[in-house]
Amino acid sequence: xxxRQLLLSAAAxxxxxxxxxxxDVAITNATVVIGDGSAPIPGGTVVLRxxxxxxxxxxxxxxxxxxxxxxxxxxxxxxxxxxxxxxxxFDVEGVEESNDERADKGPFNAALDLSPAINPLAQxxxxxxxxxxxxxxxxxxxxxxxxxxxxxxxDLASDGQPITQARAxxxxxxxxxxxxxxGGSRAAVHAVLRNAFMEARELARRGGGxxxxxxxxxxxxERPGDALLTRFDAAALVPVVTxxxxxxxxxxxxxxLRMALAxxxxxxxxxxxxxxxxxxxxxxxxxxxSGVPVLATPLNDLPANFEQLAATQSNVGRMAAxxxxxxxxxxxxxPRYAPQYxxxxxxxxxxxxxxxxxxxxxxxxxxxxxxxILGMGDKFGSLKPGLAxxxxxxxxxxxxxxxxxxxxxxxxxxxSLVNHQTKLRDRYKVPTEGALPKAYEW
Amino acid sequence: xxxxxxxxxxAALALVASPGLAEKKKKEETVSPAAxxxxxxxxxxxxxxxxxxxxxPTALVGATVFDGAGGRIDNGTVLFADGKVVAIGGAxxxxxxxxxxxxxxxxxxxxxxxDIHSHLGDYPTPSVQAHSDGNEATAPTxxxxxxxxxxxxxxxxxxRALANGGVTALQILxxxxxxxxxxxxxxKNVYSRxxxxxxxxxxxxxxxxxxGENPKRVxxxxxxxxxxxxxxxxxxxxxxIKASEYRAKRNAGKLETRxxxxxxxxxxxxxxxxxQNHCYRADEMALxxxxxxxxxxxxTAFHHATEAYKIGDxxxxxxxxxxxxxxxxxxxxxxxxxxxxNAGILQKAGACVVIHSDDENGIQRxxxxxxxxxxxxxxxxxxxxxxxxxxxxxxxxxxxxGINQQTGxxxxxxxxxxxLWNGNPLSVYSRPDKVWVDGALLFDAADPKRRPVxxxxxxxxxxxxxx
Numbered sequence: 065x066x067x068r069q070l071l072l073s074a075a076a077x078x079x080x081x082x083x084x085x086x087x088d089v090a091i092t093n094a095t096v097v098i099g100d101g102s103a104p105i106p107g108g109t110v111v112l113r114x115x116x117x118x119x120x121x122x123x124x125x126x127x128x129x130x131x132x133x134x135x136x137x138x139x140x141x142x143x144x145x146x147x148x149x150x151x152x153x154f155d156v157e158g159v160e161e162s163n164d165e166r167a168d169k170g171p172f173n174a175a176l177d178l179s180p181a182i183n184p185l186a187q188x189x190x191x192x193x194x195x196x197x198x199x200x201x202x203x204x205x206x207x208x209x210x211x212x213x214x215x216x217x218x219d220l221a222s223d224g225q226p227i228t229q230a231r232a233x234x235x236x237x238x239x240x241x242x243x244x245x246x247g248g249s250r251a252a253v254h255a256v257l258r259n260a261f262m263e264a265r266e267l268a269r270r271g272g273g274x275x276x277x278x279x280x281x282x283x284x285x286e287r288p289g290d291a292l293l294t295r296f297d298a299a300a301l302v303p304v305v306t307x308x309x310x311x312x313x314x315x316x317x318x319x320x321l322r323m324a325l326a327x328x329x330x331x332x333x334x335x336x337x338x339x340x341x342x343x344x345x346x347x348x349x350x351x352x353x354s355g356v357p358v359l360a361t362p363l364n365d366l367p368a369n370f371e372q373l374a375a376t377q378s379n380v381g382r383m384a385a386x387x388x389x390x391x392x393x394x395x396x397x398x399p400r401y402a403p404q405y406x407x408x409x410x411x412x413x414x415x416x417x418x419x420x421x422x423x424x425x426x427x428x429x430x431x432x433x434x435x436x437i438l439g440m441g442d443k444f445g446s447l448k449p450g451l452a453x454x455x456x457x458x459x460x461x462x463x464x465x466x467x468x469x470x471x472x473x474x475x476x477x478x479x480s481l482v483n484h485q486t487k488l489r490d491r492y493k494v495p496t497e498g499a500l501p502k503a504y505e506w
Numbered sequence: 507x508x509x510x511x512x513x514x515x516x517a518a519l520a521l522v523a524s525p526g527l528a529e530k531k532k533k534e535e536t537v538s539p540a541a542x543x544x545x546x547x548x549x550x551x552x553x554x555x556x557x558x559x560x561x562x563p564t565a566l567v568g569a570t571v572f573d574g575a576g577g578r579i580d581n582g583t584v585l586f587a588d589g590k591v592v593a594i595g596g597a598x599x600x601x602x603x604x605x606x607x608x609x610x611x612x613x614x615x616x617x618x619x620x621d622i623h624s625h626l627g628d629y630p631t632p633s634v635q636a637h638s639d640g641n642e643a644t645a646p647t648x649x650x651x652x653x654x655x656x657x658x659x660x661x662x663x664x665x666r667a668l669a670n671g672g673v674t675a676l677q678i679l680x681x682x683x684x685x686x687x688x689x690x691x692x693x694k695n696v697y698s699r700x701x702x703x704x705x706x707x708x709x710x711x712x713x714x715x716x717x718g719e720n721p722k723r724v725x726x727x728x729x730x731x732x733x734x735x736x737x738x739x740x741x742x743x744x745x746x747i748k749a750s751e752y753r754a755k756r757n758a759g760k761l762e763t764r765x766x767x768x769x770x771x772x773x774x775x776x777x778x779x780x781x782q783n784h785c786y787r788a789d790e791m792a793l794x795x796x797x798x799x800x801x802x803x804x805x806t807a808f809h810h811a812t813e814a815y816k817i818g819d820x821x822x823x824x825x826x827x828x829x830x831x832x833x834x835x836x837x838x839x840x841x842x843x844x845x846x847x848n849a850g851i852l853q854k855a856g857a858c859v860v861i862h863s864d865d866e867n868g869i870q871r872x873x874x875x876x877x878x879x880x881x882x883x884x885x886x887x888x889x890x891x892x893x894x895x896x897x898x899x900x901x902x903x904x905x906x907x908g909i910n911q912q913t914g915x916x917x918x919x920x921x922x923x924x925x926l927w928n929g930n931p932l933s934v935y936s937r938p939d940k941v942w943v944d945g946a947l948l949f950d951a952a953d954p955k956r957r958p959v960x961x962x963x964x965x966x967x968x969x970x971x972x973x
Contacts, residue, residue: 158838188836318967346967365666365973366631366866367963373632374968377670398835404874407934414928415937416952417972459885465874465934466881485835485845489886492816492851 086115086476090126091457094135099142099431099446101424110140112453115476120447133457138470141427141462143198143454145445146399147359147391147434148235148312148339150205152182152189152218152226168208168245174260174304175279175296176213178202179230184218188398190483193220195400196462196469198454199228199435199444203235203312203339205394210242210253211235211260214300215312217438219454221474231277232438233337234304238315238324239371254323261331263293264301273302307333310439312359314339314394317371318346325354337437339394342372345379348386357437358383359393362405380409380429381419391433402430407463426463452476544761547769552654554705556694558921558944563587565601566926569610574617574900574915578893584615586922589945594916613939614930616896617916618674618695618923621869622782622829622903623809623862626664627657627678627693627701631866632962641681642688646725646732647745649713650766651688653678657701663866665958666973668695669949670870672925672938675706677907679809680714682784683724685732685742687714689770690782692907696943697958710908712806713774715742717785717794718840739793746801749775780806780908782829786840788813795824807906809862812844818855827858827906831868832875833882849876849898850883853890860903872899877932892932921945 089112096108098120109124110117118127120140126132155162164181167173182202183189192200199219204212212235218226237245238253246252267273270285278299291298303309311334313324321341328334338344338358344351351358360383364375376382383390392405406429412420421429428446435445444452453476460467472479491505498505537545564586571582571594583599585592593599601607628640639656642648657678667673674695680687690712693704717738726733732741749771755761756772773779781798785791785808798805807827808814812835814821814828821828833846849859861876863869880895904914913921922945929936941949950956954970963969 156836156839156842187842191835343967363867365670365870367662367966367968369632369634373963373966374971376968376971376973378972404871404878404934408871408874411935411937414935415972417954463934465877465932466884468881468885484842488843489845489847489851492845493847493886495816495818495851495855 086112086453088113088127088130089133089453089473089476090130091133091135091140091455092126094138094140094457096120096122096447097139097141097427097462098448099428100448101428101432103424104139108140110447110455112455112473112476115453117447117449117451117453119449133471135457139458139460139462141196141456141458142431142444142446142451143456143472143474144196144399144402144430145199145432145434145438146192146197146402146430147201147393147438148203148205148215149200149393149399150202151192151200151399152184152186152202153178154188155183155186165204165206166208167213171294172296173207173209173213174211174234175294175300176204177231178204178213179216179227182216182218182226184224184226187484189220189226190222191485192399193222193472193479194469194481194483194486195398196456196458196472197399197402198456198472198474200399201232201393201434201438203233207235207237208245210237210246210256211297211301212237214309217440219474221477222480223477228440231309233310233312234301235312236314238313239317239320240369241314250320257327258330260293260297260301261305263287263291263298264305265331267298268302268306273299278302305331305333307335310335310337312337312339316340316342318343318374320371321347322350325350325356328354341383342379343374344388345376345382346374348383348388351383352387355389357389357391359391359434359437361394362392363395363408377408377412378419381412381421384421384425385419389433389437390429391437392429393434403463403467404465406430407465410463423463538762540763541761544764545756545759547764552702552705554707555700555702556696556698556705556707558589559696559946559948561586561589561922561942561945561947563602563605564942564945565605565607566610566615566924567601567607568597569613569615569926570930571615571916572893572896572931573917574897575917576894576897578891582615584916584924586924586942586945589922591916591918591920591922593918608926608940610926612929614927614936615916616672616925616927616931617900617914618925618941618943619672619872619899620903620907620914621667621673621676621863621872622807622860622906623864624667624676624678624869625681625864626667626676626866626869627659627661628653628680630658630661631663641683643681643683643724646684646721646730646741647686647767648680648684648688649686649745649768649770651680652691653680653689654691654701654705656680657691657693657704659698659701659704660960660962662960662963663869664695664697665960666866667869668941669938669951669957669973671872672927672931672941673869673872674923674925674941674943675904675907675909675913676869677712677782679712679782682714682716682720685716685721685738686745686771687716689713689779692909694943696948697960706909708909708912711770711773711779712782712907713770713779715781715783717783717790718787719838720784735790739797742797743800745771746797750801774803775801777804780906782807782809784809786810786812787843788816792817792820795820795826798824807860810841810864812841812848814857815845815848815851818852818857821852822855822857825858827860827902828852829860829862829903829906831864832861832879846879846882847886847888849879850886850888850890853883853894854888858902858906859898860906861898862903873931873936874934877934880932892930895932
């Protein structure tokens with residue numbers, strides 16, 4: 065029994081890691097959503113070739129030999145891009161043994177690289193994929209230090225090779241959470257932050273922190289004797305202070321957002337992205353003028369703490385109206401809820417006095433906009449020709465509560481939507497036992 | 507029926523606790539003051555002072571009406587006056603001359619949304635440590651604590667639940683750290699200076715119990731019982747044994763001192779207090795149902811019940827509701843087998859479904875959560891009509907909270923707790939347009955002054971904002 069089981073699972077692993085075939089596919093008769101903010105196109109076609117989008121829209125010809133999927137009555141969209149999230153870092157978030165979200169007992173923070181910790185076979189990846197999420201930026205959202213380390217951009221394909229880009233950004237906590245871990249106050253956050261950047265700048269000046277992974281540079285230069293940062297942490301921050309690696313700054317309070325923007329005065333090369341930004345609407349003009357993009361938590365409307373007193377669901381709409389480049393992300397729960405959040409922003413456009421997004425912009429806020437903010441707008445996030453063949457077919461308006469996912473393709477490869485949940489559903493559609501116990505139904 | 511009896515019982519303020527008291531009274535001179543207090547106490551010492559606010563006779567005309575009891579009327583009319591539903595019907599229902607007529611073509615009307623599981627007020631925002639009043643996590647059973655003694659009536663969350671969620675009544679529960687967490691309180695979602703001013707008149711008490719990971723983690727972590735699931739059951743059973751003995755003594759008129767904890771437990775055995783039982787796993791729910799038989803009480807509802815779909819037949823037979831999320835999953839070990847078809851499979855089994863929030867954000871979108879569950883059910887081949895889905899948020903929670911005679915559906919004579927939605931409430935694109943509680947207009951999207959602002963938010967950034 066046992067050897068056979070082993071063989072079977074080895075075969076399953078092989079199947080998972082085998083290079084997947086991207087065939088020519090034409091999805092026809094669908095309502096097509098390009099994802100760039102434009103309105104949905106009825107009766108459209110999407111053609112994929114070599115794992116990439118060849119064409120999408122109305123009047124697109126179906127190439128000879130392409131597998132055709134008739135999507136009458138259905139919608140076709142780019143895969144959802146969720147930035148930022150923590151999927152892949154745990155199997156069950158509340159089960160500590162399975163959770164790699166924080167490393168506050170270790171000596172490193174900025175040097176942490178999340179990519180080796182990501183488990184592509186975690187059920188959260190499979191469930192998110194079945195919810196239409198195809199790409200994500202995985203960030204240390206629950207870091208125990210002000211620097212959470214370096215996040216990764218991943219795809220959610222079932223091939224077991226999730227990393228699109230490792231060490232894609234550095235993550236830092238300003239505000240209440242940062243204050244607690246920096247020593248107890250926001251003043252400490254700003255001192256710790258500036259000291260760290262100065263040490264990284266000094267290391268860079270001495271020729272350190274170079275290479276694809278600056279932590280691993282051979283013959284690293286001497287550092288001053290009073291350095292606080294470990295060598296690894298300092299090296300990891302060199303790409304940040306020199307503008308080669310974006311800095312994702314989580315901040316909520318209007319004053320904290322201003323202080324984040326002010327960092328640019330001291331460290332002009334910083335390439336910042338603001339995360340959360342619950343009170344962003346109060347400083348929307350300054351955010352827009354700075355050009356710093358925002359990945360906002362979309363529906364916060366409660367004074368969850370004293371740094372979010374001005375929370376309102378109209379935050380995203382007001383920031384967008386002021387010209388801030390704003391995508392959705394960091395909504396603190398499961399990435400598969402992204403369409404519901406986007407749909408709510410549309411609903412606000414009908415509420416007197418509220419601000420939301422029109423449908424096209426709402427969908428873009430969970431596809432092309434976060435992709436562009438991640439610096440990957442030319443790789444995925446919309447159905448423009450040449451971009452990755454990340455496509456989702458839905459049984460209705462993708463932002464609507466009752467709609468669901470029919471098919472998912474990543475890089476043109478059709479993905480399995482089977483997971484722990486779907487297997488349980490199938491087993492318990494009829495809850496009572498049959499001729500044998502439920503354990504034999506699989 | 508049972509609920510009516512309960513409510514009648516609650517309405518009489520000073521109740522005699524013991525049927526044997528009449529005989530006892532003959533030798534009253536020998537009874538100590540403590541014993542007298544134990545045998546004859548006021549079951550409602552913090553009574554509701556809620557009074558409906560004034561409203562005008564109102565007619566909602568031309569809407570799609572979901573009545574909360576599974577009924578649907580297209581192009582319908584809803585009449586309410588003096589705080590009560592007067593009539594609902596089709597286009598032929600005449601609107602009396604003195605009614606304010608609101609054209610509602612293209613809009614939808616439902617009863618007020620009811621959340622059976624909320625911690626507004628006992629875990630209010632801002633969520634600072636000083637506001638953490640939901641778990642008396644100092645002993646594994648605390649049936650003596652009452653949530654109403656923790657609820658802060660200035661929680662900003664009440665306003666969001668009203669304006670964005672159309673919530674007009676809600677049950678505030680103690681947390682789930684304890685096996686027996688204490689009494690719940692049911693509120694009207696109407697701000698008041700006092701908690702008594704929010705209490706739903708005549709609502710029975712609930713008693714919060716909890717299975718599984720939380721109690722054993724909290725107390726195991728303190729090096730005391732329970733540290734295992736079997737410990738959970740042992741402590742529960744010991745508590746029920748004590749309660750049974752207390753009740754027998756009480757019924758024999760032999761109590762010598764008051765015991766707040768046992769008064770709550772005995773209230774359950776008397777059928778006056780409803781068990782609201784946090785429990786995730788199917789196997790544990792089945793054990794709790796047997797424990798309820800062992801000691802002669804009823805589990806009114808399992809809360810969270812992420813594996814209820816595995817035992818819909820058992821839950822139906824027990825007459826126990828499942829108060830569930832649409833699709834929360836995988837955040838703790840005992841939620842790993844949650845599936846989004848939970849509601850659909852339960853509904854198909856004929857078991858009672860309630861969609862709950864347990865969350866200050868989720869309470870603003872119970873309608874959306876129900877719709878998600880409906881969509882997932884449909885894809886699994888289970889069709890649940892819209893009007894039936896609305897029941898998951900209205901009459902079903904009202905029934906499981908013992909307030910279904912007063913609210914939960916648009917039935918003549920019931921409280922005029924009414925939501926006018928600007929579209930189908932099961933659509934993500936719809937929001938409450940107006941909300942009435944007991945016929946009083948307490949939220950109007952078109953009127954910024956009909957938007958409650960709690961004391962906490964006064965004079966701070968965002969005061970009176972659209973939220």
